[in-house]
Amino acid sequence: MSVEKKIWLEGLVPAVFTPMKENGDINFSQIEPYCEYLINNNITEIYVNGTTGEGKSLTKEERKEVVEHWIKVSKKRLIVIVHVGCINVKESQELARHAQDVGADAVASLPSLFFKPSNIDALVHHCAEIAKSAPTLPFIYYHLPIMTGVELNMEDFSYRAQKEIPNFGGIKFSSKDLPDMIGVVFSGVNVLFGCDEQFVGGLAMGAHGGVGSLYNFMPKIYHKMIALIKQGRLPEAREEQMKGQRLCRVMYKYGNLQGGNVAALKQIMSYTGVEMGPPRSPMRECTKEEKEKFKNELKAIGFFEWL
Numbered sequence: 001m002s003v004e005k006k007i008w009l010e011g012l013v014p015a016v017f018t019p020m021k022e023n024g025d026i027n028f029s030q031i032e033p034y035c036e037y038l039i040n041n042n043i044t045e046i047y048v049n050g051t052t053g054e055g056k057s058l059t060k061e062e063r064k065e066v067v068e069h070w071i072k073v074s075k076k077r078l079i080v081i082v083h084v085g086c087i088n089v090k091e092s093q094e095l096a097r098h099a100q101d102v103g104a105d106a107v108a109s110l111p112s113l114f115f116k117p118s119n120i121d122a123l124v125h126h127c128a129e130i131a132k133s134a135p136t137l138p139f140i141y142y143h144l145p146i147m148t149g150v151e152l153n154m155e156d157f158s159y160r161a162q163k164e165i166p167n168f169g170g171i172k173f174s175s176k177d178l179p180d181m182i183g184v185v186f187s188g189v190n191v192l193f194g195c196d197e198q199f200v201g202g203l204a205m206g207a208h209g210g211v212g213s214l215y216n217f218m219p220k221i222y223h224k225m226i227a228l229i230k231q232g233r234l235p236e237a238r239e240e241q242m243k244g245q246r247l248c249r250v251m252y253k254y255g256n257l258q259g260g261n262v263a264a265l266k267q268i269m270s271y272t273g274v275e276m277g278p279p280r281s282p283m284r285e286c287t288k289e290e291k292e293k294f295k296n297e298l299k300a301i302g303f304f305e306w307l
């Protein structure tokens with residue numbers, strides 16, 4: 001079987017959150033308004049069950065249900081990329097097959113996370129095993145060394161993967177190692193940069209687009225950045241990037257208190273009007289007092305004018 005759906009992404013791909021209820025269950029009813037909010041903000045692609053979506057904190061069945069909901073409510077108006085990485089390859093394969101069966105547009109995976117691949121051979125082999133379970137969809141490798149500890153050279157990996165994985169579609173590059181990233185760009189595959197606080201740098205080094213959490217609630221700012229870069233207006237693009245940096249500094253502070261950045265990001269996302277609810281353990285929600293201070297700090301940097 002050959003790859004049927006080919007994609008080449010160039011814009012902003014929000015890594016979507018998974019809305020939750022106070023009791024920790026997934027709040028599926030928020031996915032539809034969330035989807036409409038994204039579409040109204042000119043978003044055409046999403047990345048489901050990634051880091052921002054707390055995919056690794058969900059059960060396999062929950063992950064499948066989340067994907068089904070997104071596909072149902074988006075009614076083919078969004079390109080849906082599904083992250084399927086699990087602790088064991090069998091479950092990753094099951095999720096990849098499921099994504100293909102229910103109509104996703106691409107699958108992506110982290111490397112194996114406990115028995116980490118110690119060389120390119122092992123990483124290519126692991127990705128090929130997952131990719132072959134969804135042979136009609138492009139497979140995107142999710143490079144996130146800060147969380148996975150797998151820090152292999154991505155340029156070398158890309159050349160090997162293009163030879164050995166028939167449906168290899170590109171790399172979601174969530175590392176700040178831009179010299180490695182430019183090597184991947186020149187290897188000819190689709191590169192989606194994942195460090196929102198240096199998006200301008202990533203685009204300047206050739207990334208085609210970005211997958212990230214800030215694109216959920218700051219799409220206007222990041223769309224503007226793309227437009228300014230295309231017009232060669234770098235000083236103005238930097239002004240917009242500085243807004244992302246200001247947001248991140250406040251977000252890191254509260255993320256640290258809450259046990260992880262996704263908790264703080266969910267709080268910020270709720271200010272768009274789409275309720276995200278709490279994160280799942282080991283992260284926690286802000287206390288009432290923390291929420292108040294957090295909101296005031298966001299106000300002070302001008303965040304509410306960027307929505």
Ligand SMILES: CC(=O)N[C@@H]([C@@H](O)[C@H](O)[C@H](O)CO)[C@@H](O)CC(=O)C(=O)O
Pocket residue numbers: 015016047049050051052053146147174194195196197211212213214248261
């Ligand atoms: C480590 C991490 O979570 N990185 C985020 C960024 O969007 C990140 O939140 C942002 O750059 C702020 O640090 C994304 O790369 C993750 C992502 O796309 C995902 O949710 O899978």
